[in-house]
Amino acid sequence: MAITFHHLATPQGVQELDNFLLTRSYISGYQASKDDLAVYLALKDAPSSKFVNASRWYSHISALLRPSFPGESVGVFCGNSASSETREVITAHAAESVAPNTPAPAAEEDDDLDLFGEETEEEKAAAAEREASVKPSAKKKESGKSSVLLDVKPWDDETDMKKLEEAVRSVEMPGLFWGASKLVPVGYGIKKLQIMMTIVDDLVSVDELIEDHLTEGPAAEFIQSCDIAAFNKI
Known part of the structure; x- marks a missing residue:
């Protein structure tokens, strides 16, 4: 032919x-x-x-x-x-x-x-x-992605939540993308920050992100604790 x-x-x-x-x-x-x-x-x-x-x-x-x-x-x-x-x-x-x-x-x-x-x-x-x-x-295998919702709690009702959010968003690393956020009341005048992020699974460990960058280091001045509220594969 x-x-x-x-x-x-x-x-x-x-x-x-x-x-x-x-x-x-x-x-x-x-x-x-x-x-x-x-x-x-x-x-x-x-x-x-x-x-x-x-x-x-x-x-x-x-x-x-x-x-x-x-x-x-x-x-x-x-x-x-x-x-x-x-x-x-x-x-x-x-x-x-x-x-x-x-x-x-x-x-x-x-x-x-x-x-x-x-x-x-x-x-x-x-x-x-x-x-x-x-x-x-x-x-070559395409790396997967995940959508994660974090609950970020301040130390008390006097914590500046704007600065808390700025501290969270200041964390940068390959494969990490911050999304929408909002403040949610938890009682006694205290609000927590709920913030979305998208991660490349092979590049970002959520546990390490929380332990090494959010509850430790400069951000720890504002953050009392941080938990995973939702975790979904994309």
């Missing part, structure tokens, strides 16, 4: 090619073929290094540009990357490159003309870089 690429002369087209080559060494099959040459000629320039797979493939095909591409072609269409006239030229060029009017090399010369011998150091490095970029994304 023929393979189609669109707009290879644009960054979007190169990105499409880069995605296609993520799990492939060649455009079709396991050997370089005239499909590789057709795409190579359709590209406006060499892909930049940010397109790891396309750049690796382009460098490899550049090194292999010899009279013979032994792989079997399935046919490739490069979309709007060139006009129909240009595509005809590319196809003719590919056919001429794949079937030159020169005799096949003798068997004893195979070693010199082997297009698929050991990988060069550059190719090995590119393959390792590609593999490293794929593995973390496959294993």
